Amino acid sequence: MTELDSRRPTDRRCFIRRTATIGAAAATAALGSRANAYLQALAEGDVVTGTGDHRYRVQHDWLMPPDGLAWGDTHGVCQDRSGDIHISHTVGAGASKADAIYVFGPDGSFKRSFGSRFKGGGHGLDVREENGVEYLYHCDVNRRRLAKTTLDGALLWEVGAPIEATFDGARIYTAPESWNPTNVAFAPDGDLFVGDGYGRSFVHRYTKDGQWKSIVAGPGSGEGQVSQPHGLWMDERGAEPLLAVADRANRRIQWFDLDGKHVRFQTDGMRQPCHFKTRGDLLLVPDLSSVVTLVDTDGKVVAQLGDGAPTNLRGAARRDFIPGRFVHPHDATFLADGSILVAEWVPIGRVTRLEPVA
Numbered sequence: 001m002t003e004l005d006s007r008r009p010t011d012r013r014c015f016i017r018r019t020a021t022i023g024a025a026a027a028t029a030a031l032g033s034r035a036n037a038y039l040q041a042l043a044e045g046d047v048v049t050g051t052g053d054h055r056y057r058v059q060h061d062w063l064m065p066p067d068g069l070a071w072g073d074t075h076g077v078c079q080d081r082s083g084d085i086h087i088s089h090t091v092g093a094g095a096s097k098a099d100a101i102y103v104f105g106p107d108g109s110f111k112r113s114f115g116s117r118f119k120g121g122g123h124g125l126d127v128r129e130e131n132g133v134e135y136l137y138h139c140d141v142n143r144r145r146l147a148k149t150t151l152d153g154a155l156l157w158e159v160g161a162p163i164e165a166t167f168d169g170a171r172i173y174t175a176p177e178s179w180n181p182t183n184v185a186f187a188p189d190g191d192l193f194v195g196d197g198y199g200r201s202f203v204h205r206y207t208k209d210g211q212w213k214s215i216v217a218g219p220g221s222g223e224g225q226v227s228q229p230h231g232l233w234m235d236e237r238g239a240e241p242l243l244a245v246a247d248r249a250n251r252r253i254q255w256f257d258l259d260g261k262h263v264r265f266q267t268d269g270m271r272q273p274c275h276f277k278t279r280g281d282l283l284l285v286p287d288l289s290s291v292v293t294l295v296d297t298d299g300k301v302v303a304q305l306g307d308g309a310p311t312n313l314r315g316a317a318r319r320d321f322i323p324g325r326f327v328h329p330h331d332a333t334f335l336a337d338g339s340i341l342v343a344e345w346v347p348i349g350r351v352t353r354l355e356p357v358a
Contacts, residue, residue, distance in 0.1 A: 038323055047324035048357055054294055054303035056340065056354035058324045063087065063341075063351040066110050068096040071349020076125030076183075077331050077341055080134050080151060084111065085341065088118070088125035088138065089349055101125070101136075101153065106336065108353075114153030118142070124183035124231070124275075125331075127151075130190070130208070139181045141198055146181045148210065162204060162212035172200055172215075183275055185232035185243060187258060193243055195229035203229050203245060205260075216243070216260040221250055224262040231275030231331075235283065237297050246273040248288070269293050269301035271309070279334040286329035292342055292354075305340075305354060314346055321350070 038060075047058040063085065065071060070092030079085050083106030091100050099113035100122035115122065121142025127134055135156070138147040147158040161179030165172045173179050182197030190208040193216060201219035203226060206212055217226045231246035235255065242263055243256045253266040253273055271289035278284065282302070285293040290308035295301055308325030321327065330345040340354040 038319055038321055049305045049324055049354070050303045050357075052303070054305075055357040056305060057357055058306065059353040059355060060321070060323065061318075061350060062108055062353035063102075063104050064110075065102055065113075069099070069102065069113060070095040071351075072100075072120075072122075073330075073345050073347055074343040074349040074351055075123045075330050075345065076139075077333050077343045077351070078125055078127045078136075079106075079333060079335055079341075080127050081129070083336055084151075085335070086125060086127065086136065086151075087343060087351060088115075088122035089343075090122055090142075091119045092347075092349065101138075112152075115149075117155070118147075121145075124181070126184055126186070128186050137184050137192070139183055139194075141180055141182065144176065144180045144199075146184070146194060146206075146210065157210045159206075159210045159212075161199075165202075165204065165212055165215065167202070167215055167218055172202060182229075183231045183246075185234045187234065187243075188241055193232050193234075195226075195232050195245065197228050197230040197248070201227050201229060201249075203232070203243075203256075214260075216256060217245070217254075223265075224256070224260075226250065226254060231273070233276035233278065235276070235278060237278055237281060237283070244276050244283070246275055246285075248272050248274060253285070266295065266299050268299060269295065269304065274329065275331045277333045279338075284332055284334060284340065286332040286342060288328050288330065288345065290326050290328065292326065292329050292332055292340070306342075306352075316346075318348060318350075326352070 050056050072090030072092045074089045076088035085104045087102045098116035098119040100118035101115035102113045103111045118140050121140040123141040124139035126137045136149050145158050148156045161173040161176040180198035182195050185193040192206040194204045196202045203216040205214045226247045228249035229245050230248040233244045235242045235244040245254045247254045255263040271287050274286045281297045283295040290311045292305040294303040306326040313327045328345040329342050332342040342352045344350045
């Protein structure tokens with residue numbers, strides 16, 4: 001779902017800066033080659049995706065780390081109230097520092113990095129304001145930890161497997177390695193919901209201080225059951241806030257009330273939903289099966305953006321990616337200016353901005 005659109009000078013200036021990072025050899029690829037097609041699209045900003053009122057200009061590699069730093073799998077993305085954008089990734093080969101969190105300004109300029117403790121495991125990343133102060137919540141899938149830090153990376157607390165958790169009278173985690181948290185959501189009362197997406201497929205509730213409280217959902221495929229609960233989000237678009245769970249291995253979204261009762265499913269438009277964000281009436285769903293989906297409050301799919309399915313490009317070089325088509329969207333967020341930022345699960349990382357087309 002792409003089409004030609006007008007090229008813009010600002011996109012060309014961004015292209016010059018970014019191709020220096022991508023590499024001179026790729027930037028000078030022969031005209032008409034597959035490599036040049038991708039780079040030409042970056043230069044001209046000429047690819048648009050979407051339909052109707054939901055059309056976006058595709059700006060691949062809108063965020064790129066400076067020389068000396070390198071993306072690994074780009075997993076998590078959030079924006080704080082100052083406009084700074086935080087990206088969680090696994091750290092690429094050859095990076096001079098082990099920092100797994102890169103921070104960019106609202107204009108896409110690189111600002112700083114931190115989080116060497118999360119190298120190899122930087123995954124879910126969310127920001128929350130508490131008593132006027134913003135904090136980051138990290139899910140580390142390498143060390144299997146849930147952590148809370150300041151925006152500059154100072155560690156406030158960190159927890160591993162909730163060994164005390166029981167389900168149907170039995171302990172869930174007999175070994176710490178059986179737990180692996182992927183994302184969090186924030187309850188209105190300050191509690192946390194945590195998805196054990198890569199472990200035993202439970203959704204847990206914690207206090208704001210990281211103390212385990214209860215089980216919300218356990219493994220399975222029925223109502224109130226989940227399989228690989230990868231992403232979680234507090235959906236406040238309706239009369240009452242609901243917990244949305246990206247029930248990825250079941251290929252659906254599942255909503256729960258705040259007491260953990262099943263409310264509804266969504267399967268329409270869902271392939272392998274990874275996570276969510278909301279803006280107005282829209283639910284933003286990055287889907288690992290090569291698409292970003294927008295859903296309204298009635299469950300209607302209003303747009304599927306950058307659909308690249310089927311794909312075999314996860315391990316491909318940048319030059320082999322297809323302009324306007326996603327490989328594996330893993331997280332996405334609405335930025336303050338109304339654009340969408342998409343982080344993809346590819347070993348060389350990719351962060352794409354989707355700018356609304358007037």
